[in-house]
Amino acid sequence: METKFILFSGKGGVGKTSMASTTAVHYGDQGKKTLIVTTDPAANLSDVFEQEIGHKITKINGVENLHAMEINPDKATEEYKERSLAPMRELFDEDLIKVAEEQLSGPCTEEMAAFDKFIDFMDTDEYEVVIFDTAPTGHTIRLLELPVDWSKHIEASSKGSGQTCMGPVALIQDSKKKYDDAINKLRDFSRTDFVFVMQPEQTSLEETIRSSEDLEDIGIKTTRVIVNGLIPNEEAINPFFKKKIDRQQMYVAKAKESFPHISIQTMELFDSELKGVEMFRKSGSKLFKGSGQDE
Numbered sequence: 001m002e003t004k005f006i007l008f009s010g011k012g013g014v015g016k017t018s019m020a021s022t023t024a025v026h027y028g029d030q031g032k033k034t035l036i037v038t039t040d041p042a043a044n045l046s047d048v049f050e051q052e053i054g055h056k057i058t059k060i061n062g063v064e065n066l067h068a069m070e071i072n073p074d075k076a077t078e079e080y081k082e083r084s085l086a087p088m089r090e091l092f093d094e095d096l097i098k099v100a101e102e103q104l105s106g107p108c109t110e111e112m113a114a115f116d117k118f119i120d121f122m123d124t125d126e127y128e129v130v131i132f133d134t135a136p137t138g139h140t141i142r143l144l145e146l147p148v149d150w151s152k153h154i155e156a157s158s159k160g161s162g163q164t165c166m167g168p169v170a171l172i173q174d175s176k177k178k179y180d181d182a183i184n185k186l187r188d189f190s191r192t193d194f195v196f197v198m199q200p201e202q203t204s205l206e207e208t209i210r211s212s213e214d215l216e217d218i219g220i221k222t223t224r225v226i227v228n229g230l231i232p233n234e235e236a237i238n239p240f241f242k243k244k245i246d247r248q249q250m251y252v253a254k255a256k257e258s259f260p261h262i263s264i265q266t267m268e269l270f271d272s273e274l275k276g277v278e279m280f281r282k283s284g285s286k287l288f289k290g291s292g293q294d295e
């Protein structure tokens with residue numbers, strides 16, 4: 001069995017968490033062993049699933065095969081530092097460890113730690129489906145770009161130059177293979193579905209096109225776009241909403257033109273927030289209806 005990875009990306013507030021959670025409940029309900037992970041430092045899976053989750057793999061109540069985890073950047077950084085320092089502790093004296101600790105306390109380490117944790121979930125074959133609810137686009141692309149520079153970093157470090165926020169060279173080279181594997185999986189669209197969520201608006205469309213190009217620059221193809229928040233047609237009973245609906249449909253059409261080779265899905269606007277397993281089943285029945293994605 002090969003794990004399927006599904007990443008949800010997009011601008012702030014467009015519905016990434018809602019669509020990722022909808023997808024997670026859908027696969028979990030199908031009996032597929034599913035994990036939803038958020039790499040967003042402002043994680044809110046606990047809110048939407050209405051139960052405590054946090055920095056550990058937690059079973060979601062009411063869905064047979066669904067687990068969730070919110071990566072906590074501080075805890076990820078601690079774990080990463082400890083993992084980097086552990087092999088040194090046995091070999092070197094306290095002063096040297098202190099120096100190493102200092103080198104491991106910049107923002108670069110934090111980024112590496114978040115990425116490292118993310119990669120951990122790409123390295124496992126414990127789940128049939130792993131879904132990533134990511135932070136708003138810029139942050140995610142930076143995260144994914146990291147290992148591209150990272151290879152260069154490793155080369156520099158092993159030659160004795162460059163920054164050492166990644167820990168000792170031996171460990172770096174250990175990780176390199178893991179990272180390269182993960183990036184290859186991300187680039188393989190039979191393994192990884194990269195989904196952009198957008199609103200049916202000009203700025204959202206522009207941002208989606210731009211981000212998709214940025215992603216393509218690092219060799220990752222967009223495989224799906226979800227246009228979220230369409231006012232249902234039956235609401236077109238007054239001129240105001242009719243006009244609004246027409247504009248929204250125009251942006252769906254534009255999205256199709258801009259991404260001619262991939263599937264554009266739509267998701268209607270509900271009159272309540274997307275929250276709770278029952279609500280995700282409702283949105284799931286719309287998202288997966290007749291899409292051929294429900295196998």
Ligand SMILES: Nc1ncnc2c1ncn2[C@@H]1O[C@H](COP(=O)(O)OP(=O)(O)OP(=O)(O)O)[C@@H](O)[C@H]1O
Binds near residue numbers: 230267272273
């Ligand atoms: N189709 C929809 N119908 C009704 N409400 C929706 C819909 N999609 C999203 N929402 C609501 O809009 C808000 C933002 O959605 P969500 O949290 O999924 O976006 P996000 O892209 O994950 O945001 P962030 O960038 O802050 O993580 C939430 O309150 C959510 O319940």
Ligand SMILES: [Mg+2]
Binds near residue numbers: 018040044133
């Ligand atoms: Mg979110």
